[in-house]
Amino acid sequence: MKTNSISIDGQQITFREGQTIIQAALEAGIYIPYLCYHPDFEAHGSCKVCTVRVNGSHCSACTTFASDGQVVDNHCEDLNSSRRAITQMLFVEGNHLCPSCEKSGDCELQALGYYLKLFGSHFPHLFPHREVDATHPHILLDRDRCIFCELCVRASREVDQKNVFAISGRGIDSELVVNSPSGTLLDSGLDVNDKAAHVCPVGAILIKNQAFQVPIGQRKYDKNRIDDADLIEVKHDHIDS
């Protein structure tokens, strides 16, 4: 008999037809770590942080549909170890200087690092040379912190209908580029109210002149760990709306 239920780490949850594993899990209050997933956008499946084991095979929880009777492993040491390594690679492939970054305390990459007990970068830092684009009067683009989740690309294309951002280059030479005559944000048409200006999970795209206004202790991840139920509920409400 069809029950529309799956098991995650031994816990039975139900899902609705068409839901991915991560959607079903979050709706049930179960945290699966992720970076490029966002409830407002079609799944991207690129960061691989949400990798789970489904009936013994590794899959991205954001692109794999929930299916009756699936047995999903989520929180286990080998998966978290891989997630930790992926996160460490993201740290060393960019220039993530948390101590002076205004996104510190509100940054999903940093919060994920804490969640995964990432206490060092393990790999040698690559220190790539990437340009800061501060030409826009209200928005700063700091490519040092980009993790190539493409949320800004998707937001600009799907919500703002502007196609301001794209990823150019391959592999370690990838970079976030701006679609404008000058190649900078100045003449890109990006507006401070655009979804793309606010969707960045790290400190790559920031609204100017808001830095450090929230005191330490009151920032998003000062109050809640990234897997806390309160934050998952926020996502959940967001999905329903």
Next chain:
Amino acid sequence: MSTEQQSASNPEQLRRVVIDPVTRVEGHGKVTLLLDEDNHVKQARLHIVEFRGFERFIQGRPYWELPLLVQRLCGICPVSHHLAAGKAIDQLVGVDQLTPSADKLRRLLHFGQVLQSHALHFYYLASPDLLFGFDSAMSKRNILGLLEDYPDLALQGIKLRKFGQEVIRMVTGKRIHGSGAIPGGMNKSLTVEERDYLLKDVDDAINWSQAGVKLASDIHLADAAFNNTFASIESGFMSLVGSGGELELYHGGLRGTDRAGNSVFDHFDYRHYHDIIHEEVKPWTYMKFPFFVPLGMDDGWYRVGPLARINLCDVITTPAAEQARFAFKNQAGHEAGAAVQSSLAFHWARMIEILHCAESIKTLLHDPDLLGNDLVVTGEKQLEGIGVIEAPRGTLFHHYEINEDDIVVKANLIVSTTSNNQAMNESVRQVAARYLDGQQLTEGLLNYIEVAIRAYDPCLSCATHALGKMPLQVELLDADGQLLHRLVKNSQGEVRE
């Protein structure tokens, strides 16, 4: 760089060593002495062989990052850099006057900072020399030795420092490297609970500070003849002073005197500092040599820090500290009104400032403005900002230029210890000439040099603050520059030839 295995089965259990590159690690001082044929010291140099490069790598960053970025210069007095940069970026956003709440919160933060930094230096680092003797057993000459022989005193020092750190934590969210100053103001005020938490201990802090002043002055006066001559040099002084000539740590005009005590400038607007202070570069050290422009390079060097401030101010606004200042300036055998030139008097002056900080913290904690919510002022953007503050170790300059896109294009920092560079060199030379001249070097003699340097509480780096483990290399060279003898003390305090 070494990777131990190509494909290890348990990579997370393995150690990864990356040397990329081997840097001149902060905190290494090197002293070289030049001797003539009769082994008389002809030249002594304190070399700072570390290079931080902050002035360069903050270029290209948005200006609002500066207070958080530059405070990483130091783990001992990050608040000083945080606030100096904060004052500079106030100017960048066109703000000359903060709200009373923001101004007082910054002052509270700064008093906490100066108090904890001074307490760290005096109790943890300097007092073992002063209480046990400069050439006492090295195993004793540290905070643990102090805890063993003077447990009450050591605990007072620890508690006093903790109080200062708690002030910092209440204002910035962390004891070290928090956030507080933002363009045009502060990002939070104190809650009633936070204020009351600090009020609970403030009277103890004042009492401990008073005991500290007494201890420092008793030590100094117990052998005034020695303490007034050891590493003593004649120098000019510089510090901020308030509009009424009062001791001022957060904001004021610059006052400078020559070595005879004559005024070189007074109530000088620090935004024009470049008219009165230039820096000389020498090839043998990464630290520059600032000097007063009107006096020239040879005569224009000066000292900053507690000794300069207590010498230069006309009055201290808190009563107990003012009483202590009076005793300091009128100590027996000292010419009334003249500057105290003894380098070891830095310690006494430092403790007077601790007392001033503790008293000022109490006054501020009773001020309702600390609980206010009017915290930020806005203005018209400017392209240049200069922030100056009296850091624990002396006058600290932060000077930034930005472009129209808010990006830092130029930075100049004159860090307190830099201003004492020539003076520390002179003090080292004086000690070398008096105590090392023609002598076989020993660990005890090495410590005499350390004591002279330590009086300035220099921030060569944090290693200077490492419990008598200041890495030092002393070389004896003959008149031809040939090495006669060398002693090296590593960061573990081990001395070898």
